[in-house]
Structure formats: C-alpha cells, structure tokens
Amino acid sequence: MKKTGLLILLSCGMICGCSKEYIEMDILSSNNTTSGNWYELDIDVIADKDDVSDKEACSREIIQHILDNDFHSTRFSFDINGYPNNVSVDVFTSEKMHKKVRKLILLNTLQNLIQKTLMYKIISKTIQENLKYNTNKIYLMAGLRFATRCRKVENHVLSEISPLNSLIFHFPA
Structure with a gap:
C-alpha cells in the first residue's frame, strides 16, 4: 500500500515537473516616442506559443491586446496622446530567445x-x-x-x- 501511494505520488510529481509551462502573451519591454501630434510605440512581446506558425493571427491578437490594454505586466496610457500612430512589435517565443x-x-x-x-x-x-x-x-x-x-x-x-x-x-x- 505504501509503495503504491509512493509510486502514484512520484508519477504525479514527474508529470507536473515535465509538463510544459504555459506562457502567457506578455510584454518584455516597451518604449514610446512622442513628438508633436505623433505618438509611436515600440514593444517586445513574448508569444504564447513555442512556434508562431500563423503570424497574421498572432499580429491580430497582439493588436487586440494593445487596444484592450490588457497585457499582464504593462499598461499603456492612451488618455493623453490617444492611440499610437505607429506600433513596432518584435515577437519572441521565449525570454531566452529575447536575450x-x-x-x-x-x-x-x-x-x-x-x-x-x-x-x-x-x-x-x-x-x-x-x-x-x-x-x-x-x-x-x-x-x-x-x-x-x-x-x-x-x-x-x-x-x-x-x-x-x-x-x-x-x-x-
């Protein structure tokens, strides 16, 4: 009985330890530039996938996150300058790739x-x-x-x- 319980506990631990970690789409760094009526946003984003095969869908998702202003670690202030005239996005699959x-x-x-x-x-x-x-x-x-x-x-x-x-x-x- 103890061996079975220990085996189940060990199996659960291995499954939890070896399973892939869910990566939520988030911003690593952001830089905004304003000049007169021009507002430009430059961001580095971690995609929520190991491989971004559908780049167009990923682009739409990033744009939607920017419009909804719902990135986990970064909030933008659109009340002063409005929405950006130009957005430049670098998409990375992981923080290691970014570094x-x-x-x-x-x-x-x-x-x-x-x-x-x-x-x-x-x-x-x-x-x-x-x-x-x-x-x-x-x-x-x-x-x-x-x-x-x-x-x-x-x-x-x-x-x-x-x-x-x-x-x-x-x-x-």
Missing part, C-alpha cells in the same frame, strides 16, 4: 562602432598629415560606406575640419 537576440544586436552595434572608430582614426590621421602642409580649411570628399541609422550613404562630405579634429558629416539627400 539571445538582444546580445546579437549589442554585439553587432559594438562591431559597427569599432569599425567607425577605426575609420575615424584613419581619416583623422590623414587630416593631421594634410594640416601640416595646408592651414586652410580642408574639404574632403570620401567614397566611404557607413551605415548610419540603417541608412546607407554612398558619398560623405567631410567639411570644415579644424585642427581640433572635429568631423562634421553632411549627408547628401
């Missing part, structure tokens, strides 16, 4: 920053060498390719470079 993606974005950002710093040092060294021979303002046209705010610009105009090595970028439209 992995954010680490990759951080590493990519750091790598871009290092590349820009190295390019700045190269340009700065070239400018210092040119300043030894020419004390006037230097206008330098560089065919460099930088990604600034996800916008690729073919030609950068570096203008009015002073002996203080301050670079002023003018991006042609």
